[in-house]
Amino acid sequence: MKSPFSALVLVVEDEPLVRLDAIDMLTGAGFRVVDAANADEAIAILEQRRDIRVVVTDIQMPGSMDGLKLAATIHDRWPPIALIVTSGQAWVQQRDLPERGRFLPKPYSGPRLVEAIQAAL
Amino acid sequence: MTAESPGAGAMIGQDRYREIFDAAPVSLWDVDFSGVAALLDRWRAEGTDDLRAHLMDHPEEVEGAIRRISVLDVNSFTLDLFEVDRNQDLLHSLAGILLPDTASIFIDMLVTLWNGLRRFGGETRLRTVSGREVEVAFTLDFRGARFERTLVSLRDITAQKSAERAGIRLAALIDSSEDAILTKDLDSIITSWNRGATELFGYAAEEAIGKPVTMLMPAERRDEEPAILARIRAGERIEHYETVRQHKDGTLIDISLSVSPLKNADGTIIGASKIARDITEQKRAQEQEHLLIREMNHRIKNLFALASSIISLSARDAETPQALKARATERLAALARVHSLTLAPHGQIDAAAAMPTTLHALIKAILSPYDEGSDAAQRIALSGDDLQLSPSATTSFALLVHEFATNAAKYGALSNERGTITIESKQRGDRLIISWIEREGPAVAPPASSEGFGSYLAKATVKTLNGQINHDWDPVGVTVRLDVAVSRAQG
Incomplete structure (x- = not known):
């Protein structure tokens, strides 16, 4: 089995800087990363690539669906993918997330993000 | 009374008449108006045509007429009413009980006599010898050829009038209230309905009175009525109860309701009065406020996430802690300038929380530190x-323009005394093309590395805005072309 650190992570975040920062943290930790600025882009990428193991998504995003809907959709269509949902809002509850989803409050540090992904894998 | 024959009255003696006269619970006066009859004759002899006009022009004639009235006797009730001890006091001070506004009634009375009528009545105000005002209903019955046996009766209606006025004031108050005020009986039938109720519920008074109060309740709230009634029967008040009622047109209204038991004169509860106030607007404002607080919380959290990203990304191309501090601080300051553009003017906060900013306002705000020199405006x-x-x-553009400007200040057109920057924005359908053209600066060359914050940020931003960015490193000055989707820039 491959090291989890080489797993491919999809980061979905509309705020470019926060997205960049997340990409930076993950590549620094050895992950391979693809990114999307909204849920529609994320779905398009997921439909093309079969090797994504983890999706890290923000909740509040413009577009046809927010991060919670995206997580639910991924859980239905690609059940093996691990899900990390992040938000600045403190009131996201485990029951709002799909079964394998984890919540990570914002702002997060690199080690916290990496920890969350390792736990989800 | 046993006497039945017409002559029986004659059997009653003077003393008995006196007794009846004094015992009557009305003020009775025996008055001689013959002096007034003589005046009427004189006016006729003088050829007076319009007596009312004549008296209006000559108030002294009215006073003269009053002086010619001779009060022969009054009963005990009259002495009590006018607070006098002895008959004589009143007999000599008739003018003393008349008020200035009695004059017009006196004129009416004289005109009535002038026209040959023998009865006159109405309501007026008089005063007692001690100066207290009393309201009376009066009748004058002119008897005798010269009206020498005129019978005057006065009824004290002061209490009745003041109750009437209080009632009128209360009715006016209820009617002018913006609150809906209604009463119902113990069978929940509406018994009164003010204008506020018509305003609030849409039913006119005649549509509502006599109908069950449950017609104002949406179906799912009808079970409230038995509970309300039970508390009213127990004599309880219900205050500021927030509930929902239904307008005639079917719309639901948020109201605050106070219900009080309504008692009759014996204190028996006979129904309830209800005061309902429309709190739809208040509720809406409350929700707006919650929305605003949530939006503010959200923005604050986002700012923290953004600040945290700015610091960690600034660390990429900063060689020393001092350089990191300087860059991160400048970037945060640029964001703060733009953020103040999006603050709603004081007192005009709404749910959107943020005022939309325009591209040009943003560019001006970001470039304002470079605009302070003498010829900078040019x-x-x-x-x-x-x-x-x-x-x-807004955030993305602010940081991007900030990077362009700091690069210009370090290496480009703003790093010498002559350099110029021309910024042009063009909208073509869904595309927004922004050109940033530097000229007259030092000779420029492409940077050795494209891994810095600026180029990272540019790449990430154009991805979010579904666009592209091109740098043209012409030695006479750099030209940056930013081409993004308008739909993304406007959210």
Whole structure:
């Protein structure tokens, strides 16, 4: 089995800087990363690539669906993918997330993000 | 009374008449108006045509007429009513019980006599010898050829009048209230209905009175009525109960309701009065406020996430802690300048929380630190199409323009005394093309590495805005072309 650190992570975040920062943290930790600025882009990428193991998504995003809907959709269509949902809002509850989803409050540090992904894998 | 024959009255003696006269619970006066009859004769002899006009022009004639009235006797009730001890006091001070506004009634009375009528009545105010005002209903019955046996009766209606006025005031108060005020009986039938109730519920008084009060309740709230009634029967008040009622047109109204038991004169509860106030607007404002607080919380959290990203990304191309501090601080300051553009003017906060910013306002705010030099205004030119930016695009643009400006200040057109920057924005359908053209600066060359914050940020931003960015490193000055989707820039 491959090291989890080489797993491919999809980061979905509309705020470019926060997205960049997340990409930076993950590549620094050895992950391979693809990114999307909204849920529609994320779905398009997921439909093309079969090797994504983890999706890290923000909740509040413009577009046809927010991060919670995206997580639910991924859980239905690609059940093996691990899900990390992040938000600045403190009131996201485990029951709002799909079964394998984890919540990570914002702002997060690199080690916290990496920890969350390792736990989800 | 046993006497039945017409002559029986004659059997009653003077003393008995006196007794009846004094015992009557009305003020009775035996008055001689013959002096007034003589005056009427004189006016006729003088050829007076319009007596009313004559008296209006000659108030002294009215006073003369009053002086000619001779009060022969009054009963005990009259002495009590006018607070006099002895008959004589009143007999000599008739003018003393009349008020200035009695004059017009006196004129009416004289005109009535002038016209040959023998009865006159009405309501007026008089005063007692001690000066207290009393309201009376009076009748004058002119008897005798010269009205020498005129019978005057007065009824004290002061209490009745004041109750009437209080009632009228209360009715006016209820009617002018913006609150809906209604009463119902113990069978929940509406018994009164003010204008506020018509305003609030849409039913006219005649549509509502006699109908069950449950017609104002949406179906799912009808079970409230038995509970309300039970508390009213127990004599309880219900205050500021927030509930929902239904307008005649079917719309639901948020109201605050106070219900009080209504008692009759014996204190028996006979129904309830209800005061309902429309709190739809208040509720809406409350929700707006919650929305605003949530939006503010959200923005604050986002700012923290953004600040945290700015610091960690700034660390990429900073060689020393001092350089990191300087860059991160400048970037945060640029964001703060743009953020103040999006603050709603004081007192005009709404749920949107953020005022939309335009592209040009944003560019001016970011470049304002470079605009302070003597000729700086001539060095930076901004023109073209302006458009509103969404809050998230605002942040991206602010940081991007800030990077362009700091690069210009370090290496480009703003690093010498002569350099110029021309910024043009053009909207073509869904595309927004922004050109940033530097000229007259030092000779420029492409940077050795494209891994810095600026180029990272540019790449990430154009991805979010579904666009592209091109740098043309012409030695006479750099030209940056930013081409993004308007729909993304506007959110």
